[in-house]
Amino acid sequence: MTLHLRARRVPLALAASVGAAALIWALWLTLSTERDAILLLVVLTVMLMVAVLSTTLAAPDEDLERTAALHWPWRRAVHLLAALAVVLVVLLATQPTGARFGPAALVVRDSAGLLGLTALCAAVVGAARAWFLPMGWAVVAAMFPQSGTWGALATWAGQPHTSRPAAVVAAVLAVTGLVTYALLGAARRE
Amino acid sequence: MRAVSTAETATTIHPWAVHAEALKVRAGRHLAVDGLDLSLGTGVHGLLGRNGAGKTTLMRAIATVLKPAGGRLTLLGSSVDGRADLRQARRALGYLPQHFGYYPRFTVREFVSYMAWLKEMPKRDIPAATQRAIDRVGLSAKADAKLRTLSGGMLRRAGVAQAIVNDPQVLLLDEPTVGLDPEQRLDLRELLRDLGTDACVLVSTHLVEDVVAACTEVVLINEGQLVWQGTPAALAEQGDERHPGDSPAERGYSALLRSHLAEATR
Amino acid sequence: MSVLGIELRRSAAAGAALITVTVGVAALYTAPGRWSEGWMSLALTVKEYMILLWPIALAAGAWQGRREHRAKVGELFATTPRSRARRMLPVLVAMGASVGLAFLLVVGAGGLWIASTAAYFPPDVVAITLVGALSLVAAAWLGLGIGRLLPALVTAPVLAVAGVLLVFFTAIMRPDWMGAIMSPAYGSSPFYAFQTIDPRVTAVLALFMGGLALTGVLLLVARGPRTSVAAVLPVLLGFGAAAAIVPRDEAALVAPIDPVARELVCTDDAPKVCVTRVNSNVLDALTPLAREGLAVLAKLPDAPTQAHEERWAYPVEDAPTRDAGIVTITVRIDDHGGLAHPDAVVPEMVFGLGTGYGNPECERNGAVERAAAYHLLGREPVSDVGVIPEMIEEEPQLNAEAVELWQGLQKLPAPEALARVTAVRDALLACQDPTGLLSR
Numbered sequence: 001m002t003l004h005l006r007a008r009r010v011p012l013a014l015a016a017s018v019g020a021a022a023l024i025w026a027l028w029l030t031l032s033t034e035r036d037a038i039l040l041l042v043v044l045t046v047m048l049m050v051a052v053l054s055t056t057l058a059a060p061d062e063d064l065e066r067t068a069a070l071h072w073p074w075r076r077a078v079h080l081l082a083a084l085a086v087v088l089v090v091l092l093a094t095q096p097t098g099a100r101f102g103p104a105a106l107v108v109r110d111s112a113g114l115l116g117l118t119a120l121c122a123a124v125v126g127a128a129r130a131w132f133l134p135m136g137w138a139v140v141a142a143m144f145p146q147s148g149t150w151g152a153l154a155t156w157a158g159q160p161h162t163s164r165p166a167a168v169v170a171a172v173l174a175v176t177g178l179v180t181y182a183l184l185g186a187a188r189r190e
Numbered sequence: 191m192r193a194v195s196t197a198e199t200a201t202t203i204h205p206w207a208v209h210a211e212a213l214k215v216r217a218g219r220h221l222a223v224d225g226l227d228l229s230l231g232t233g234v235h236g237l238l239g240r241n242g243a244g245k246t247t248l249m250r251a252i253a254t255v256l257k258p259a260g261g262r263l264t265l266l267g268s269s270v271d272g273r274a275d276l277r278q279a280r281r282a283l284g285y286l287p288q289h290f291g292y293y294p295r296f297t298v299r300e301f302v303s304y305m306a307w308l309k310e311m312p313k314r315d316i317p318a319a320t321q322r323a324i325d326r327v328g329l330s331a332k333a334d335a336k337l338r339t340l341s342g343g344m345l346r347r348a349g350v351a352q353a354i355v356n357d358p359q360v361l362l363l364d365e366p367t368v369g370l371d372p373e374q375r376l377d378l379r380e381l382l383r384d385l386g387t388d389a390c391v392l393v394s395t396h397l398v399e400d401v402v403a404a405c406t407e408v409v410l411i412n413e414g415q416l417v418w419q420g421t422p423a424a425l426a427e428q429g430d431e432r433h434p435g436d437s438p439a440e441r442g443y444s445a446l447l448r449s450h451l452a453e454a455t456r
Numbered sequence: 457m458s459v460l461g462i463e464l465r466r467s468a469a470a471g472a473a474l475i476t477v478t479v480g481v482a483a484l485y486t487a488p489g490r491w492s493e494g495w496m497s498l499a500l501t502v503k504e505y506m507i508l509l510w511p512i513a514l515a516a517g518a519w520q521g522r523r524e525h526r527a528k529v530g531e532l533f534a535t536t537p538r539s540r541a542r543r544m545l546p547v548l549v550a551m552g553a554s555v556g557l558a559f560l561l562v563v564g565a566g567g568l569w570i571a572s573t574a575a576y577f578p579p580d581v582v583a584i585t586l587v588g589a590l591s592l593v594a595a596a597w598l599g600l601g602i603g604r605l606l607p608a609l610v611t612a613p614v615l616a617v618a619g620v621l622l623v624f625f626t627a628i629m630r631p632d633w634m635g636a637i638m639s640p641a642y643g644s645s646p647f648y649a650f651q652t653i654d655p656r657v658t659a660v661l662a663l664f665m666g667g668l669a670l671t672g673v674l675l676l677v678a679r680g681p682r683t684s685v686a687a688v689l690p691v692l693l694g695f696g697a698a699a700a701i702v703p704r705d706e707a708a709l710v711a712p713i714d715p716v717a718r719e720l721v722c723t724d725d726a727p728k729v730c731v732t733r734v735n736s737n738v739l740d741a742l743t744p745l746a747r748e749g750l751a752v753l754a755k756l757p758d759a760p761t762q763a764h765e766e767r768w769a770y771p772v773e774d775a776p777t778r779d780a781g782i783v784t785i786t787v788r789i790d791d792h793g794g795l796a797h798p799d800a801v802v803p804e805m806v807f808g809l810g811t812g813y814g815n816p817e818c819e820r821n822g823a824v825e826r827a828a829a830y831h832l833l834g835r836e837p838v839s840d841v842g843v844i845p846e847m848i849e850e851e852p853q854l855n856a857e858a859v860e861l862w863q864g865l866q867k868l869p870a871p872e873a874l875a876r877v878t879a880v881r882d883a884l885l886a887c888q889d890p891t892g893l894l895s896r
Contacts, residue, residue, distance in 0.1 A: 009609070016610045020617075040624065044617050051613035131613050136479065136508075139620055143507060253535045277537035285535045291528035295466045300457065307459050308536035308543060317457070352532075 010056050014086065017052040021045055021090050029099040036100045043142035043157050045101060046087060046110045051131035053083040054118045058127035058186035077182040080119055087111045105161035113170025114138055114157065116177025123180045126189035204267030206231055207360050207390030208252055213271075214260035214414075215244075215251040221259070222247035224414035234386035236401035236408050236422075237394040238443060244414040245394045246288055249362050252392065253285040266359055281310055284358030288365050288394075290349040294338035298329055298348050301337055305352040323355040328377055342369035350378070354385065361391045367400055379404040402426075402439045410446055417450045463546040467523070469554035472516035472596070476555055479508050480562030491566060493649050493789045494574040494734050496717065498566045499584045500651070502559075504644035506591065507627075509562075511619030513555045513592045517599020518612040520551060521676065525607035541677040544600075548673060551596045556589040563588075573793025575736040576717055580652050587662045591640040594669035595619065601675025605684065632709045637664045637698040645711070648769050649734050649789075652714035660698035667694020706772075713769055720764060731765040735787050738795040745798055746785060749805030752832050753783065756878055760810045775813070783810045788845065797845045804844065806832055809881040819889035822854055827861035827894055828877045837862050861894050 024045050028037050037045075057079070088111055094101045101107060114134050122130035138157045145151075145158035152159050156166035208230040215223035222244040239245050250256045251263060258271045265279040292301060302323055306316045324333050327347040332340060337348060346369050353361060363382075367375050382404040385391050392409075395401060401408055402422045410417040410425075418428070422439060429441030433448070464470065483505045484491065491501035524530060533543070563585050603611055626639035636642045637660045643653045670690035678684040703709060714734075721739060722730035729746040731739050746763035753759045760783040767784075768776055783805055790796035806829045830837040837858040840847040865873045876894050883890040 012608060013610055016608070016614065020614055024621075041621070044620060048614065048617040051617075052610045055609040055613075128609060135613060135616055139508060139511070140483075143620075143624075250531070255531055255534045280535060280537035283535055285532065287531045289528065289531075291530070291532055293466065293523070293527050293529070296462065300462045300466065303457055304459060304462060305532075305536070308533060308538045310537045313458075 013052050013056045017049040017086065018090055020048050020052065024048075025094055025097070025099050025101070029097070032099070035098060036102065039106075039145075039158060039160075040142045042091075042101050042106060043110055043138055046091065046107060047114055047131075047135055047138040047157075049087045049090065050083075050111065050114045050118055051135055053086060054115075054122060054130050055127060056083070057119065057122045057130065057181070058188075072185065073182040076185060077178060080115065080178055080181060084111060084115050087115070103161045109161065109167055109170045110138075110157050112174035114173075116170075116174035119177035119181035120173070122186045123184040124187055127186040128189065130186075204264070205229075206264075207266055208392070209264045210252075210261065211263075212261035213248075213251065213258055213263055215247050215256055216259045217244075217247045217256075222414055223251065223258075225261070226411065226414060226416055228409065228416055228419070230390050230392060230407075230409075232386070232388060232390055233406035234382050234391045234393060234404055236405035237392055237411065238398065238401060238408060239411045239417075240447070243412050245411065246364055247414075248411065249285075249364050249392065249394055250287075252360070253283060253362050254280060255285075277310070281356065282359040283309075284353035284356065284361040286346075286349045286353040286363045286366055288368075290345065292337050292345070292348070295336060297334050297336050298324060298340070298351070299333045301348065302352045302355050306355045309356040311356050319355050319357070323351040326354065326381060327351045328374075343371060343374050346370060347374070347378075350381070357389075359389050361385060361389055363391070363393045365394060365396070367395060367397060375400065398437065398439045398443055402437070410443065412447060412450050413454070418446045460546045460549060463550040464554070467547060467550055468516050468520040469550040472513065472520075472551065473554040473558040475516070476509055476512055476558035476592070477561050477565075479512065480505060480559070481565045483508060484562065484566050485569075488569060489789075489791045490646070492570055492573070492791055492793045494570065494793075495567070495577050495581045496652055496714070496734070497646065497649065498563065498570060498574075499581045499588075500644045500646060500653075502563055502566065503584065503588060503641055503653075506588065506640040506644075507620060507623045509559065509592060510595050510623050510640050511616045513595035514599040514619040515612045515616035516555070517551060517596040517601075517672070518603035518615045519599075520547065521600040521603020521605075522607035522609075522611065524604070540679055544673075544677050547600065548597060548676070551600060552593040555592040555596045559589045559592045560585070570793050573737050576734045578652060578714055578717060580655060580658070580714070583655060583658045584653055587658050587665070588640065590662055590669070591665045594665040594672065597669045597672035597676070599672065601672035601687065604676050632706070633699075633702045633704050636660060636709055637695060637702055640665070643709075643711070647711040647771050648713075650714050650717035650732055650767070650769075651711045652717065654703060654708045654712050656701055656703050657709065660702040663698040663701070664691070664694045667691040670694075711769075711772060713772070718767055720767075726761070728762040729764075730762070731787060732767060735765060735789065737793065738787060738789070741795040741798065742785070742787065742801065745801040746805070749785075749802040750783070752802065752806050753810045755832055755874065756809065756881055763805065778812050784812060800843060800845055803829075803833070809877070809884060811881060811884045815887055818884070818887040819891075820884075821889065821891040823857035823861060824880060824890045824892075824894055825884070826855070826858040827865060828880045828890075830858070830862055831865050831873060831877055864895055 024041065028041065088108065091101045091107045091111070092104055095104065117134045118130045121133050141155035141158035145155045149165055152163050152165040153169055156169040159166035206229045208228065210226055210228040213223055213226040213228070214221060226248065237245050237248070247256065251258055252265065254270050254276050261271070262269065263271045266282055268274065268279050270276055270279055296304065299320055302320045303316050306319055311319060324330055327350050329344060329347050329351060332344060337345065340348065346366060350363065350366055353363065367378060370378060379400065382391060382393060386406060393405065405422060407419065408422055408425050409419050425442040426438035427442065429435065429438065429443070429445035433441040433444040435441035435444050480502070484501065491498040524533070599615060602615060623639055623641050626635045627641045629635045636657045640661065642661070643657060667690045671687050674687035674690065675684060678687060717732065717734040719733045720730040721733050721736040722728050723739065723743055727747055727750050729739065729743045731742060750760065750763055758780065760781050762782045764782050764784055765787045785801060785805060788796040808825065809828060826837050837855055839850050839855045841850055865876065879893045880890045883893060
């Protein structure tokens with residue numbers, strides 16, 4: 001029954017995230033002369049998919065969920081990893097097409113980091129509002145990327161795929177978010 | 191007692207507060223109310239029936255949420271079945287749905303005031319009317335608590351408060367006693383009796399003892415049609431020891447249902 | 457209690473306003489150098505940051521727009537006499553007023569910083585700011601309408617990203633005039649200090665945003681699918697009206713020049729030092745430095761007698777004809793609105809020996825010019841890095857060669873050295889290669 005509750009929102013979120021990515025891909029394909037999508041677009045597409053999928057991190061009726069406490073951390077971790085897989089599969093699938101969303105290292109880094117951050121926020125403020133902070137950070141980082149070590153740490157999502165500090169930040173966020181969300185679950189808010 | 195406006199003390203030209211003739215109402219594709227004739231005047235009317243009998247659909251139609259698919263329905267003398275202007279009727283209406291939707295962030299007072307505003311009460315009357323409604327349902331202590339902090343029973347009472355804030359002439363309560371503890375239920379019955387002295391109150395409920403205690407009239411419907419209408423005492427006389435039930439009223443209820451079903455299959 | 461008060465307290469209005477003010481003020485104050493020049497710079501920078509603010513308002517509207525669906529109040533509200541349009545009015549006012557006011561607060565916060573130093577207040581700033589507030593109101597109302605139409609949880613994040621993409625790609629799109637109509641951030645790229653935004657461009661943005669706002673309202677108050685379809689009309693009409701008014705020529709669209717801002721404001725006494733009106737607050741700081749530079753240049757015969765701020769709008773204008781009596785100075789403004797890099801003023805004036813940028817096709821010799829300039833300045837040549845603000849690195853041989861030439865000049869008698877330096881200057885003026893003129 002709990003699966004049914006979640007299932008009501010998951011198909012919509014899946015359809016919306018994949019559909020939105022497909023729309024952006026199609027727009028770039030038809031309207032642009034370049035093959036590689038610009039950094040801003042790649043980061044925003046990643047963030048969009050992460051934000052949309054993060055709405056599934058809490059079911060509409062959390063109370064029913066907390067009956068079997070033993071298995072939930074694993075289920076939540078799998079749920080999160082599945083979301084990451086969806087984002088990666090969809091975006092990396094654009095590599096052979098006429099509109100490339102890459103480089104692959106950038107997509108992997110930003111997907112893992114932003115999803116981890118969103119999961120972390122979900123554990124604190126609930127799934128509905130979890131995307132606020134990551135979205136804002138990702139937009140600012142992608143629009144105004146800074147150079148230098150501190151700048152690379154602050155605007156990690158917008159750094160080139162070779163940036164070491166950015167990769168470190170993303171990895172830390174990914175792992176922290178995964179562990180926190182798996183253990184705590186989404187916060188219950190109205 | 192209700193506060194009455196001068197418009198209301200003018201001679202009422204309608205004999206019945208709610209009058210339905212051969213009423214048909216759809217719930218989805220299913221015709222939940224199928225040829226219902228009903229007349230309700232002042233008093234507390236208990237609406238009894240099995241699940242799926244069409245009680246909620248009937249209430250929704252009277253509350254002007256659903257438009258009838260056929261037949262006639264008049265509310266306080268004005269017709270509500272066509273494309274007529276429903277605003278006049280709605281101003282004198284109070285409704286508590288079975289699944290009470292509310293804004294969790296609003297406080298009780300704010301929500302009741304908001305509903306009073308939605309019912310186009312004059313602005314200067316709203317604060318006093320809100321306070322009165324909250325007091326009547328016994329939520330004065332929680333008037334400034336957010337709705338999401340309330341328990342199930344208190345939430346239902348807040349729902350009753352918003353239904354009565356505009357002193358409606360027609361009050362429709364769908365399962366108002368759900369979630370109330372016995373003492374709260376007694377208070378609600380008292381309130382219903384009080385309201386029924388000068389308004390037409392229609393209460394839909396599963397609990398036969400609530401009907402017996404609070405209602406001046408019982409309306410029994412089954413499969414979208416009127417089965418029986420009469421006083422609770424008359425209901426008790428309908429049944430005897432042969433019929434299932436733990437109280438005379440329950441036995442009367444089962445007796446009436448059984449004979450209605452027997453007639454239907456004939 | 458009034459319903460508007462309830463909505464201001466209990467809806468997303470307060471949160472949206474808080475986020476808008478926080479993001480806007482933070483964005484401004486992390487880089488005050490971008491807008492410390494004056495009011496128009498501030499207005500343009502805030503316009504650039506619409507890429508952050510407009511999507512916030514749009515997403516906030518969508519978040520609020522799904523309230524009735526999420527709370528499942530539809531059945532209860534259907535029994536009330538008040539029409540849907542009248543019921544939506546307090547929400548519209550609360551959301552609109554909150555984000556509009558938040559925008560004005562952001563601009564005001566920037567204004568506090570520059571109020572004491574900004575000398576010129578262009579009237580266009582008022583219109584730009586008001587239309588900016590209108591843009592945010594339009595975003596909020598459009599978000600409300602879309603949120604009501606599609607009340608899913610996913611709507612708000614999708615609209616946030618859609619908002620960013622819309623503002624960004626319409627700002628850089630071709631044809632230009634379409635971007636001018638549709639993007640709240642159009643025209644915000646700074647090219648020069650006396651730039652402005654054509655009033656017609658501001659007007660067409662207002663028309664389009666007004667259309668969007670009305671579309672949002674119609675989507676919010678529509679009772680059925682037929683009225684919802686009619687909601688596209690206002691935005692189409694707004695776009696149509698805007699397309700009729702919008703200027704199509706590049707001069708009006710791309711960084712138009714404000715002639716009043718560009719006017720020169722000069723000292724009363726000689727030697728005359730002039731700056732543009734928009735920078736007139738630095739005249740007092742610049743004058744002694746400029747006069748020092750003029751005094752150095754006066755060692756040469758037929759030297760310039762006036763110093764003016766460099767006013768060439770190089771992206772849109774050809775190089776101006778050079779006036780022999782005037783030397784131009786590049787004026788830079790620092791984070792607090794004052795003169796930046798005052799130590800660079802005199803060296804920059806003397807480099808080039810008062811001849812200006814010159815024709816790029818002429819043959820130049822960096823070492824020769826540097827040696828000549830430093831001879832006038834009376835000190836040994838050093839690398840430009842650290843002297844000229846934009847220089848970050850330089851060939852080391854350049855300065856070594858210049859030092860050698862300079863030392864050669866020091867050994868000569870003064871009139872001979874001066875004559876050679878003058879020859880270098882005359883060669884530059886005549887577009888001739890000055891190589892070897894110092895070391896014959």
